[in-house]
Amino acid sequence: MDKMQPIGVLDSGVGGLSVLKCLHQMLPHEDFIYVGDTARTPYGTRSEQEIRGFVGEIIDWLTAKNVKQVVIACNTLTMLGVDSLRGTHPFRVVGMSKGAQQLLAASPHKKIGVLATQFTIASGLHKKAILAADPQAQVYPVACPKFVPLIEGEQFESPELRQAIAEYTEPFKKAGVEAVILSCT
Known part of the structure; x- marks a missing residue:
């Protein structure tokens, strides 16, 4: 990964800021772009098709920002299927653990x-x-x-x-x- 490229962090709102805080602690020399889609939150009451549309728009935007990786800091998006986002962009996509x-x-x-x-x-x-x-x-x-x-x-x-x-x-x-x-x- 290119050190100059940022890591994208995506959530449906502000809850993922706790994930971003952990990422900053673990990777203090990295730059991050956080996208909290507060304009369309909550995602959890929406249809799968609608959520996929939102995520597609944001992932495309992050692609244009030349991120080297995207962390999905939203459990709804992780459940939707991080696997379906993998391989569709020139970077790695990582989701949350089910625990x-x-x-x-x-x-x-x-x-x-x-x-x-x-x-x-x-x-x-x-x-x-x-x-x-x-x-x-x-x-x-x-x-x-x-x-x-x-x-x-x-x-x-x-x-x-x-x-x-x-x-x-x-x-x-x-x-x-x-x-x-x-x-x-």
Whole structure:
């Protein structure tokens, strides 16, 4: 890779800034271009065709910026299929991990919760990855559509966010879930 080329980082909003922070720490001498598509967030309630269109536009824009690699810092986009983006551009595309091994290691009784966008939950890919790693695991997926507008709106300490957290985690408490992946903003 050319040292002078930046690395592109793509998210549907601002949640991927945490990924960008880690990348800066790991690769302090690299330059980055961050694209947070806040104008069209949330992606998790949109159709696959619409999301693919948005991603195609952004990837084409990053191609014009001569990036050497693109990191997909969005779980919805990762679930959509980073594989479908690989090989279509002159750079490597990397997505987020589904976290199956880490979740299983943190859960003695293999009771796993998944909080994610509606699209990600509907894809079933987290559950599939966890069950592929351990068919005895019990997976409890919950879509959390209220999170994105609250987080993107910086409502971090709001009563609305606390209420949404309580609502979405109630099924986990009832099921005795031991580990949860937050696969969304």
